[in-house]
Amino acid sequence: MTTNTETESVVRMKGVSKEFPGVLAVDSVDLDILPGEVHVVAGENGAGKSTLMKLLSQVERPSSGGIEVSGEDVEFRGPRHAQSLGVAMVHQEFALAPHLSVAENLFMGQEPGRFGFVNRRAEKEDAERLLRRVGLGVDSTRLISSLTVAEQQRIEIAKALAIDAKVVIMDEPTATLAEKEIEELFGIIRDLTSHGRAVLYISHRLDEIFRISDRVTVMRDGKVVDTLPTPELDEDKLVRLMVGRExxxxxxxxxxxxxxxxxxxxxxxxxxxxxxxxxxxxxxxxxxxxxxxxxxxxxxxxxxxxxxxxxxxxxxxxxxxxxxxxxxxxxxxxIGYLTEDRKGAGLALQLGVDQNITLASLPASFGFINLKEERRIAQRRREQLNIRTPSIRRKVQVLSGGNQQKVVVAKWLETxxxxxxxxxxxxxxxxxxxxxxxxxxxxxxxxxxxxxxxxxxxxxxxxxxxxxxxxxxxxxxxxxxxxxxxxxxxxxxxxxxxxxx
Ligand SMILES: Nc1ncnc2c1ncn2[C@@H]1O[C@H](COP(=O)(O)OP(=O)(O)OP(=O)(O)O)[C@@H](O)[C@H]1O
Ligand SMILES: [Mg+2]
CATH class of the missing domain: 3.40.50.300 (P-loop containing nucleotide triphosphate hydrolases)
Structure with a gap:
């Protein structure tokens, strides 16, 4: 981007980095997000996409560098603060409270009304107005746990509308949707951008990247490889930028x-x-x-x-x-079943990559698990599936989404x-x-x-x-x-x- 867009950018990242033990997840990233654009962030599993979004939404604190929102330098104070600046996040794994109602979730974390009371009736009306805008006909008193995944996602987007977000971050929003629901989501995204909001969109699906985006930023190994207007890209070029090969x-x-x-x-x-x-x-x-x-x-x-x-x-x-x-x-x-829900039945998040891989298969002799064997097996699968982790002993919880998925597959391949x-x-x-x-x-x-x-x-x-x-x-x-x-x-x-x- 040329420098004359500086003043218009809703978000400017200036040399932002994030280091975790053993990994530089985000490495000196410069990025400008313009109002009204759909900006896709693409890249391989573990490239740093989700982490970059977590820095913007203040779920994680940058190790160095700065972020501006609407031209103002942002201080790190956590997710609530980011929300108050107009940064909303639709999470890869949703962050709604399942046992609370739709309305409660929509206004969670917001100031209650005058005298500290929540005006239930006004809340209900506001909630229903927001729900209509995201095309949801559900009663705002329903519990989140009774909604489908697609409906829960709409609630997350409605939450973004509730705080009048300037930037809405969507991390792989279509991963759990069917074609018709994807169409509807795209309609909602167009509605957001036509009102001058920016949408930051992470996706692995090439077809939708080309359909929905105005610009694409490609990340590899924590760094921005390039930011290009979508019309200057085609599938081959995009893939080459992401993986560095054909x-x-x-x-x-x-x-x-x-x-x-x-x-x-x-x-x-x-x-x-x-x-x-x-x-x-x-x-x-x-x-x-x-x-x-x-x-x-x-x-x-x-x-x-x-x-x-x-x-x-x-x-x-x-x-x-x-x-x-x-x-x-x-x-x-x-019979083996590789569940669609890797956070649930698929993985023991607190255990290491190695233990997860051998969980369903390794015979314990006299109750002891053969650690050497476990590591050997895990190491082989890690190479075969290109599981990206600094060590096979690392907890599965801290792997990127896609790499967690590979661990699930490795586990079943062993059976x-x-x-x-x-x-x-x-x-x-x-x-x-x-x-x-x-x-x-x-x-x-x-x-x-x-x-x-x-x-x-x-x-x-x-x-x-x-x-x-x-x-x-x-x-x-x-x-x-x-x-x-x-x-x-x-x-x-x-x-x-x-x-x-
Ligand atoms: N809390 C954490 N602790 C340690 N390492 C982490 C943590 N969160 C992320 N990482 C590491 O940072 C790197 C970038 O992860 P990130 O989740 O940002 O990737 P991603 O581009 O979103 O990948 P995916 O496409 O698989 O979702 C990975 O190597 C990951 O293992
Ligand atoms: Mg991710």
Missing amino acids: VENLYPKPEAEIGDVLLTVRGIGRGRKLVDCSFEVRAGEILGFAGLVGAGRTELARAVFGADRKDSGEVELEGKKLRIKKPQDAIDAG KARVLLFDEPARGIDVGAKAEMFGLIGELAKEGRGIVLISSYLPELINMCDRILVMNEGRVAGVIGRGEFSEERIIALATGMEEAE
Whole structure:
């Protein structure tokens, strides 16, 4: 940017750095954010994107350098202070209070009314006005915990409106959304920018970077590589800036021989969430699950895996009927599930990378875990998956989002599972790692394992799968073979516009 924009910038970062033990997460970053622009920050996992946003939103204190908001130097006093300056953050993992109501969450941390009383009626009216602006028709007295992930995200954006934010930071906001919800989010973003607000947007999805951004800043190893207007970029150039090399094939699907049926699922039902769901997966096959968020894809995987109770239905592995009451039964039988929720069931955040990787697989002899073996295994997977951490003993909690995801994958690769259910495995991982991840999934299929791949991103399914099962409102709406894949067909089935055969 030329210097004449100085005065207009809403945010100016001047040589900002952040050091954690063993890592310089953000390294002397200069960055200007202009009012009314959508500014994407892109880069590989661990490049420092989230940390940079945490410095701006005062979740983390810079080690050196300065930040200006609206032309004023900002003092570090914590997230409340950043909010009062007009910096709002929509978190990668949401920071809402689940047991409080929508209205309470919206106005949390704000000054109460005169005489210290909160005017409940005014609060309710304000809340409902904000909710309408983000296209949400929910009652403001509802508890956050009763809302879907997409709805919770809207609440976070409404919170930004509530403080009349000048800059709204969104860290991978579409990671948990389906296509239709992404469209709606983009509509909200356009509304924000047309009112002169800046949106700082972190994303790994190239398609949406090109659709939504005005400018893109690429980070690598904590540094800004370049900031460019979007029209001066194309996919190849962007990828090259991010990874520092060419990535040839995003979806490497090796030729795998498709063998006998491994997994048979018959008539699974669970309340109204799952109705009479049946499918098969063969050895060497990758079966995709497509559908809108809430269609029941994760619920179906969880029911098969024993993470949720099922009212009816059977699961067979290699012709043998299984009694799965809890996840451990499924694991023992040879079924693995890579959850979409890495903060929850996927990882023991307080334990090291090495322990997490071997958690599900390493046999303890006489109750002792072989530490040397654990490290050797973890080290090998770290190299294979390019897990970025200064040490394999580091707590998983401090790894970047994408690197946490790789640890989950490494953990399941260590097991002898015959069937692996991958729930949004590429969510939050960078382009280079995505290609590696899909290559790996392809290899697992080639080894003769059966794979279920749940994804909301159709190009992933279309490129990687042998067949795609489409769900709609808890039912299997149809199964499409590789020769007949098309986005239109999948969307028609997913939205109920085309009836199941
Ligand atoms: N609290 C912390 N303590 C120690 N190291 C940290 C902490 N937070 C982040 N890091 C390290 O800082 C680096 C940058 O992490 P950051 O989360 O900013 O990456 P990112 O670009 O957002 O990656 P991703 O795309 O995977 O979300 C990583 O090496 C990470 O492990
Ligand atoms: Mg991040």
